[in-house]
Amino acid sequence: MKLTKYYYLVIAGLLIISCKNNNENDLAINDGETSSIEDKVSVLLSKMTLEEKIGQMNQYNGFWDVTGPVPENGDQAKKYDHLRKGYVGSMLNVRGVKEVMAVQKIAVEETRLGIPLIIGFDVIHGYETLSPIPIAESASWDLEAIKKSAQIAAKEAAAAGINWTFAPMVDISRDARWGRVMEGAGEDTYLGSKIGVARIKGFQGDDLTTPFSIAACAKHFAAYGFAEAGRDYNTADIGTSTLNNVIFPPFKAAKEAGVRTFMNSFNELNGIPATGDKYLQRDILKEKWKFDGFVVSDWGSISEMIAHGFAKDGKHAAELAANAGSDMDMESYLYVEELAGLVNEGKVDIKYIDDAVSRILRVKFELGLFDDPYRYLDEAREKEVIGSQEIHDAALDMAKKSIVLLKNENNILPLKKDGQKIALIGALASDKTSPLGSWRIAAKDSTAVSVLEGLKQYSGNTITYAKGADVSIGKTEFAFEVKINTTDKSEFNQAIKVAKQADVVVMVLGEHGFQSGEGRSRTELGLPGVQQELLEAIYKVNKNIVLVLNNGRPLTINWADDNIPAIVEAWQLGTQTGNAVAQVLYGDYNPSGKLPMTFPRHVGQVPIYYNYKSTGRPTLPGEDVVFWSHYQDEENTPLYTFGHGLSYTTFKYSNLKIDNTFSKNKTVKISVDLTNTGKRQGKEVVQLYIRDVFASVTRPVKELKGFELVALNPNETKTIELILSEDELGFYNNQGAFIVEDGDFEVFVGGSSQTELADKFKL
Ligand code: BGC
Numbered sequence: 001m002k003l004t005k006y007y008y009l010v011i012a013g014l015l016i017i018s019c020k021n022n023n024e025n026d027l028a029i030n031d032g033e034t035s036s037i038e039d040k041v042s043v044l045l046s047k048m049t050l051e052e053k054i055g056q057m058n059q060y061n062g063f064w065d066v067t068g069p070v071p072e073n074g075d076q077a078k079k080y081d082h083l084r085k086g087y088v089g090s091m092l093n094v095r096g097v098k099e100v101m102a103v104q105k106i107a108v109e110e111t112r113l114g115i116p117l118i119i120g121f122d123v124i125h126g127y128e129t130l131s132p133i134p135i136a137e138s139a140s141w142d143l144e145a146i147k148k149s150a151q152i153a154a155k156e157a158a159a160a161g162i163n164w165t166f167a168p169m170v171d172i173s174r175d176a177r178w179g180r181v182m183e184g185a186g187e188d189t190y191l192g193s194k195i196g197v198a199r200i201k202g203f204q205g206d207d208l209t210t211p212f213s214i215a216a217c218a219k220h221f222a223a224y225g226f227a228e229a230g231r232d233y234n235t236a237d238i239g240t241s242t243l244n245n246v247i248f249p250p251f252k253a254a255k256e257a258g259v260r261t262f263m264n265s266f267n268e269l270n271g272i273p274a275t276g277d278k279y280l281q282r283d284i285l286k287e288k289w290k291f292d293g294f295v296v297s298d299w300g301s302i303s304e305m306i307a308h309g310f311a312k313d314g315k316h317a318a319e320l321a322a323n324a325g326s327d328m329d330m331e332s333y334l335y336v337e338e339l340a341g342l343v344n345e346g347k348v349d350i351k352y353i354d355d356a357v358s359r360i361l362r363v364k365f366e367l368g369l370f371d372d373p374y375r376y377l378d379e380a381r382e383k384e385v386i387g388s389q390e391i392h393d394a395a396l397d398m399a400k401k402s403i404v405l406l407k408n409e410n411n412i413l414p415l416k417k418d419g420q421k422i423a424l425i426g427a428l429a430s431d432k433t434s435p436l437g438s439w440r441i442a443a444k445d446s447t448a449v450s451v452l453e454g455l456k457q458y459s460g461n462t463i464t465y466a467k468g469a470d471v472s473i474g475k476t477e478f479a480f481e482v483k484i485n486t487t488d489k490s491e492f493n494q495a496i497k498v499a500k501q502a503d504v505v506v507m508v509l510g511e512h513g514f515q516s517g518e519g520r521s522r523t524e525l526g527l528p529g530v531q532q533e534l535l536e537a538i539y540k541v542n543k544n545i546v547l548v549l550n551n552g553r554p555l556t557i558n559w560a561d562d563n564i565p566a567i568v569e570a571w572q573l574g575t576q577t578g579n580a581v582a583q584v585l586y587g588d589y590n591p592s593g594k595l596p597m598t599f600p601r602h603v604g605q606v607p608i609y610y611n612y613k614s615t616g617r618p619t620l621p622g623e624d625v626v627f628w629s630h631y632q633d634e635e636n637t638p639l640y641t642f643g644h645g646l647s648y649t650t651f652k653y654s655n656l657k658i659d660n661t662f663s664k665n666k667t668v669k670i671s672v673d674l675t676n677t678g679k680r681q682g683k684e685v686v687q688l689y690i691r692d693v694f695a696s697v698t699r700p701v702k703e704l705k706g707f708e709l710v711a712l713n714p715n716e717t718k719t720i721e722l723i724l725s726e727d728e729l730g731f732y733n734n735q736g737a738f739i740v741e742d743g744d745f746e747v748f749v750g751g752s753s754q755t756e757l758a759d760k761f762k763l
Pocket of ligand 1: 122166219298299518
């Protein structure tokens with residue numbers, strides 16, 4: 001015991017001596033025998049003034065060219081002054097070792113207590129080297145690969161001085177009009193929860209103190225993906241059952257996986273803006289789920305509560321947000337301006353401030369920032385890691401795994417590698433920026449391998465390229481508002497000429513990379529601009545078309561599905577796009593992706609999702625009966641269902657068995673045989689769905705409750721076992737209690753949500 005005490009005193013002494021700065025920080029955090037993080041947090045808290053505490057709750061966007069001259073006037077000067085006083089706890093969008101070093105040094109060496117900043121950034125699908133957009137990665141259903149992708153992103157971002165990402169977005173969304181579906185894992189709660197957890201584990205690693213891992217952030221709490229009519233930032237009005245069973249579970253899973261931060265959301269939910277919602281942030285997240293990290297507001301979302309009609313003015317907004325449990329103010333400037341006054345007036349209890357600050361400090365300690373605030377700041381590492389081969393290899397691996405083969409008639413794919421005349425058509429085929437997708441702040445323009453470059457490298461075929469038509473007009477690189485070409489067809493003829501002479505036409509069509517993402521909602525889901533006309537014009541002269549889609553959301557492509565023999569969903573695959581597409585088109589990689597979101601036939605069907613509820617009139621009762629739940633002018637079914645995706649080989653499902661030992665050990669074991677009946681090695685995502693046939697709160701017609709990615713050689717059979725436990729069999733009732741009810745369950749297994757085998761059991 002004595003030895004331990006002596007040891008700590010020596011270490012504390014050494015730390016104090018080795019630190020050249022003259023602030024009080026070292027005394028504050030190395031006081032006595034403060035071995036646990038909790039002790040350190042409370043010692044530090046006890047030394048902080050009210051203003052310093054509130055400073056920790058204040059986050060500023062990178063506010064000046066920090067390695068340049070110090071700002072003298074205006075807002076930037078004010079922010080700089082706040083930083084020097086210790087009134088800034090975090091910054092976002094400061095990146096690169098030099099830049100981060102400049103602000104971190106001020107925080108650590110010039111402020112009274114020297115508390116390091118936590119540096120946030122939207123590392124959504126990579127930092128400078130980009131992996132596929134998140135919805136694409138989700139199509140892999142490959143949790144290990146997704147984890148690895150996040151790990152690699154963390155490594156690259158951390159090398160640039162970042163220690164906190166605003167990801168993963170775990171918002172479930174059923175509305176393809178919403179531009180941010182590109183940033184999530186799609187429509188399903190079960191899959192979304194698993195993917196969210198994989199991403200968190202990838203970002204955070206096993207040890208947050210290594211300079212290769214960063215803190216993650218589950219966002220946007222809550223219901224942001226249910227924006228009415230798919231219009232971003234719009235109101236969400238949601239029943240209890242959907243909130244508890246669809247929206248909350250991925251957030252709860254994130255908490256259980258140890259995510260260190262949450263972000264609240266822009267939307268109001270049932271009349272309360274999420275940022276000012278005590279029920280969400282205090283009652284559910286912090287009390288019921290016992291989350292001990294911190295909650296950051298979304299950008300300006302505290303002040304936006306005025307426009308929502310919830311707060312009278314900025315001061316009122318700060319009061320509402322702090323009382324509701326928003327711990328850190330991202331860019332509203334309201335905590336730093338108003339909170340001290342509110343505490344002094346007794347409108348915000350100091351216990352809420354102490355709680356928020358403790359949470360923020362806790363995460364900073366966990367990141368090891370107090371041990372070495374410069375641990376992320378190593379220029380040699382920055383040089384070595386960013387854009388390294390390891391990172392590109394991982395991005396390529398993820399990109400191949402994200403591709404979904406939607407249709408492949410007459411085995412037009414894979415393409416032959418030699419002796420073919422290939423016409424490559426579409427502006428997106430040669431684009432080196434759009435495939436990077438939305439959320440690519442640190443990636444440089446024109447750094448993606450285009451499909452044109454990829455295809456050329458992979459074969460001895462003759463490839464003739466014709467653009468056909470631009471997708472967007474004007475400046476597109478880093479253009480926030482993309483203008484779509486709806487008129488210019490002047491290059492159609494050249495493309496038609498090229499197509500006429502080809503054995504196979506590969507057309508790369510779809511959305512520009514900036515047509516999805518934040519603020520980019522659409523009312524139409526077809527191919528943008530003149531691309532549909534281009535497709536039809538080429539089809540008239542050559543029907544041998546492989547359509548490669550680039551998009552950040554499900555599209556309505558009925559005509560293509562009716563007419564085009566092969567359709568490949570290639571999303572926006574990031575830096576390695578062209579290589580991944582080429583490997584799949586030539587069959588060097590056998591696709592195994594499955595859709596994480598339903599593709600509608602018509603935008604009027606949206607929101608359309610596989611796990612809908614039955615109505616009282618679900619099926620056509622008889623010829624010419626109009627009174628059942630349907631549309632007059634379109635089928636109820638989707639074009640491509642959730643979980644759909646083909647392979648260059650074929651699979652057969654057989655021998656579905658249910659071993660119901662629920663009464664003994666609370667599990668039901670489902671087993672099924674999967675056989676590769678084709679001629680190639682391939683992977684299949686075996687999907688298990690259940691239906692709780694009747695329940696005290698109605699359950700969906702089908703719910704994904706298990707899956708496994710299985711690799712098989714030709715003629716090989718494997719028996720796959722999937723376990724249903726209480727977690728999978730139960731649901732939340734309208735009082736928020738998780739219950740498992742007796743009764744009949746149906747089980748469905750197959751390679752998509754339109755499953756192949758079915759059986760039943762009773763609980
Ligand atoms: C987005 C967040 C993002 C934040 C910081 C907001 O507009 O909604 O998801 O993390 O900006 O860039």
